[in-house]
Amino acid sequence: xxxxxxxxxxNDVAIITIDNPPVNALSPGIPDAISAAIDExxxxxxxxxxxxxxxxxxxxxxxxxxxxxxxxxxxxxxxxLLPLLLRIENSAKPVVMAIHGQAFGGGLELAxxxxxxxxxxxAQVGQPxxxxxxxxxxxxxxxxxxxxxxxxxxEMCAEGKPIPAREAFDLGLIDxxxxxxxxxxxxxxxxxxxxxxxxxxxxxxxxxxxxxxxEAIFAAARATAAKKQRGLKAPLAAIDGVxxxxxxxxxxxxxxxxxLFTECLFSDQSKALIHVFFGEREVAxxxxxxxxxxxxxxxxxxxxxxxxxxxxxxxxxANAGIPVLLKDVEEATLDQGMGKIxxxxxxxxxxxxxxxxxxxxxxQLIEPVLSYDKFSSVDxxxxxxxxxxxxKKAVFxxxxxxCRKGAILASNTSxxxxxxxxxxxxxxxxxxxxxxxxxxxxxxxxEIVREQKTSKEVIATCMQLxxxxxxVGVLVGNCRGFVGNRMFGPYRREAQFLVEEGADIExxxxxxxxxxxxxxxxxxxxxxxxxxxxxxxxxxxxxxxAGVRQPFAEDxxxxxxxxxxxxGRGWYHYDENRRASADPEVTALVRKWSAEAGIGQRQxxxxxxxxxxxxxxxxxxxxxxxxxxxxxxxxxDIIYINGYxxxxxxxxxxxxxxxxxxxxxxxxxxxxxxxxxxxxxxxPLLKRLAETGKTFAxxxxxxxxxx
Ligand code: T1G
Numbered sequence: 001x002x003x004x005x006x007x008x009x010x011n012d013v014a015i016i017t018i019d020n021p022p023v024n025a026l027s028p029g030i031p032d033a034i035s036a037a038i039d040e041x042x043x044x045x046x047x048x049x050x051x052x053x054x055x056x057x058x059x060x061x062x063x064x065x066x067x068x069x070x071x072x073x074x075x076x077x078x079x080x081l082l083p084l085l086l087r088i089e090n091s092a093k094p095v096v097m098a099i100h101g102q103a104f105g106g107g108l109e110l111a112x113x114x115x116x117x118x119x120x121x122x123a124q125v126g127q128p129x130x131x132x133x134x135x136x137x138x139x140x141x142x143x144x145x146x147x148x149x150x151x152x153x154x155e156m157c158a159e160g161k162p163i164p165a166r167e168a169f170d171l172g173l174i175d176x177x178x179x180x181x182x183x184x185x186x187x188x189x190x191x192x193x194x195x196x197x198x199x200x201x202x203x204x205x206x207x208x209x210x211x212x213x214x215e216a217i218f219a220a221a222r223a224t225a226a227k228k229q230r231g232l233k234a235p236l237a238a239i240d241g242v243x244x245x246x247x248x249x250x251x252x253x254x255x256x257x258x259x260l261f262t263e264c265l266f267s268d269q270s271k272a273l274i275h276v277f278f279g280e281r282e283v284a285x286x287x288x289x290x291x292x293x294x295x296x297x298x299x300x301x302x303x304x305x306x307x308x309x310x311x312x313x314x315x316x317x318a319n320a321g322i323p324v325l326l327k328d329v330e331e332a333t334l335d336q337g338m339g340k341i342x343x344x345x346x347x348x349x350x351x352x353x354x355x356x357x358x359x360x361x362x363x364q365l366i367e368p369v370l371s372y373d374k375f376s377s378v379d380x381x382x383x384x385x386x387x388x389x390x391x392k393k394a395v396f397x398x399x400x401x402x403c404r405k406g407a408i409l410a411s412n413t414s415x416x417x418x419x420x421x422x423x424x425x426x427x428x429x430x431x432x433x434x435x436x437x438x439x440x441x442x443x444x445x446x447e448i449v450r451e452q453k454t455s456k457e458v459i460a461t462c463m464q465l466x467x468x469x470x471x472v473g474v475l476v477g478n479c480r481g482f483v484g485n486r487m488f489g490p491y492r493r494e495a496q497f498l499v500e501e502g503a504d505i506e507x508x509x510x511x512x513x514x515x516x517x518x519x520x521x522x523x524x525x526x527x528x529x530x531x532x533x534x535x536x537x538x539x540x541x542x543x544x545x546a547g548v549r550q551p552f553a554e555d556x557x558x559x560x561x562x563x564x565x566x567x568g569r570g571w572y573h574y575d576e577n578r579r580a581s582a583d584p585e586v587t588a589l590v591r592k593w594s595a596e597a598g599i600g601q602r603q604x605x606x607x608x609x610x611x612x613x614x615x616x617x618x619x620x621x622x623x624x625x626x627x628x629x630x631x632x633x634x635x636x637d638i639i640y641i642n643g644y645x646x647x648x649x650x651x652x653x654x655x656x657x658x659x660x661x662x663x664x665x666x667x668x669x670x671x672x673x674x675x676x677x678x679x680x681x682x683x684p685l686l687k688r689l690a691e692t693g694k695t696f697a698x699x700x701x702x703x704x705x706x707x
């Protein structure tokens with residue numbers, strides 16, 4: 001046995017404990033150790049049955065994903081889990097899988113090779129591999145339909161969403177739910193089944209359905225995948241895998257699965273999605289904020305401003321079970337804010353995201369208030385008032401007066417200088433930016449902005465809190481627009497320039513949507529409201545360099561009162577249900593303004609559209625990295641995927657640039673500089689990495705070493 005796999009006995013039942021913290025991944029050596037334990041059990045006459053259980057917080061979270069990175073970079077083939085799973089299935093002594101926490105991916109495949117499965121009611125089981133751009137590779141697409149039926153197996157493998165143990169029990173995947181001591185429950189279950197013939201999952205056929213019925217299931221699943229997981233290979237491969245289970249004998253089905261698995265694993269999509277998986281964990285690590293930095297309590301909060309953002313933020317805290325004071329200046333505004341919150345919750349119930357009971361409980365946690373009277377009782381305040389410096393300073397001065405010592409004072413500003421806001425208080429060390437994205441109760445990204453004096457405790461607390469709020473917290477520095485919006489400026493600038501130079505409005509958006517973005521840059525402007533950027537540009541007009549080209553269309557639309565969706569007209573025309581349609585008048589207006597500005601018109605390819613928009617992101621991202629406003633290139637990737645709809649299967653803008661090759665990106669940027677001037681001056685870091693044949697990923701590694 002190894003340290004990671006222990007074999008013990010409880011009289012006539014053997015216990016195999018997998019102990020590979022933190023999530024019992026099936027790292028190299030562990031499958032062999034489990035195999036050896038199974039052999040030992042089968043050669044021990046005193047043993048009647050066996051239980052396999054995970055030590056620590058979970059059963060098994062799957063194969064070791066880190067090994068996939070080694071495999072795809074070295075080309076070395078990984079040992080599959082299949083031989084181990086057959087050894088378990090062929091065991092003469094029944095093997096009971098005792099599941100708590102998660103049985104994910106290879107963990108569920110291991111469990112399904114067992115003869116029985118028992119679980120804690122709080123456990124979860126699933127095949128989330130498609131989220132890594134792969135499919136189950138150890139018989140999951142073959143055994144799961146045999147246990148839960150074809151339709152459910154397709155859904156679980158193609159969408160990758162885990163299911164709770166209770167649902168798994170209802171489906172027949174779990175044989176018993178164990179309240180209380182899982183091991184004790186598993187041991188008594190094992191004794192109950194010890195004398196019975198051990199059922200082999202691979203031999204079960206009763207749930208594999210009929211050909212005609214299955215055909216409809218697969219067709220519907222492919223249509224759903226094409227719509228909901230547009231451009232992704234793995235969901236379609238997962239459907240092919242389950243289909244093979246309904247058409248071929250078990251072993252042949254496994255061969256089809258193995259081929260599909262390998263094709264997916266060596267795909268760029270999988271490499272990008274695995275980068276994102278580890279990236280979402282990496283961003284939580286702040287080099288100068290040690291892991292043992294004290295965390296401040298956040299058990300009661302207040303939100304100032306009950307507008308769209310304030311209301312959404314209040315819901316985020318309530319959804320995490322944290323009581324919230326929601327403050328505004330007038331009764332009517334507050335009622336309106338609470339009305340929007342109730343409406344949002346009602347639509348979540350309608351869409352089945354929450355139960356009515358859950359919503360009723362959450363609404364109880366949100367207390368509308370008109371004064372700061374109770375603010376001395378809160379641990380944290382998030383200010384979400386109108387985006388004006390004077391107003392924000394006034395609010396922070398009031399918070400400084402009313403909040404208890406040690407409370408965290410956060411601002412949801414998306415553009416304003418946090419140092420300046422902090423200077424309005426006597427406790428700059430307690431001030432931080434917590435930039436939520438609209439709609440705050442939906443978008444996963446939380447841009448956490450440290451100012452010069454923000455304390456490590458406040459940073460560590462907000463980073464940890466973001467996870468509790470179901471967000472991905474990324475720490476950034478305090479520059480104009482922070483990281484996300486600072487990069488979004490050049491991205492949307494190029495989109496507008498392309499239209500001014502002759503590209504169709506729809507063509508610009510379509511090119512970025514085909515690239516994988518949830519929405520095109522122009523339509524995104526209409527959604528967010530063109531007036532938001534217009535007001536900010538007016539506030540910063542004095543900073544614009546003379547003679548530097550600026551996009552003109554959106555300012556002119558706004559002067560005409562056209563702010564996008566909210567006014568029914570922007571780049572597109574919108575009907576009462578906010579459905580967009582092309583607006584020929586807009587195209588004519590832009591053509592006229594371009595002619596007046598002497599901008600020549602030309603045919604522009606989709607490739608140029610993507611390069612100009614995405615490389616504008618990359619170039620500004622490189623500047624942000626070398627200026628130190630983002631810790632790593634991967635932080636920028638995680639920001640763009642979770643806050644700006646950048647396709648995760650492209651890994652984020654910086655990963656994408658590495659995949660294209662920084663020399664090629666740099667040359668293209670230089671080309672744009674020659675054609676379009678200094679706005680395209682290459683970032684020194686991009687130039688340096690391109691000229692030294694390095695990548696942003698290597699730059700990140702150097703940062704870790706340097707820290
Ligand atoms: N392999 C390697 N490391 C893993 C891992 C895994 N499967 N899962 C987690 N980690 C690391 C993670 O990087 C982090 O490291 C630490 O564990 C804690 O994770 C053959 C091919 C289980 C729900 O996709 O979804 O099996 O940052 O912060 O929030 O067919 O981890 O501390 O250094 O996420 O409590 C399929 C992936 C694999 C599940 C726990 N399995 N994991 O969440 O902790 S492919 C998955 C998760 C496969 C087979 C196929 C979550 C979790 P560090 P954490 P958490």
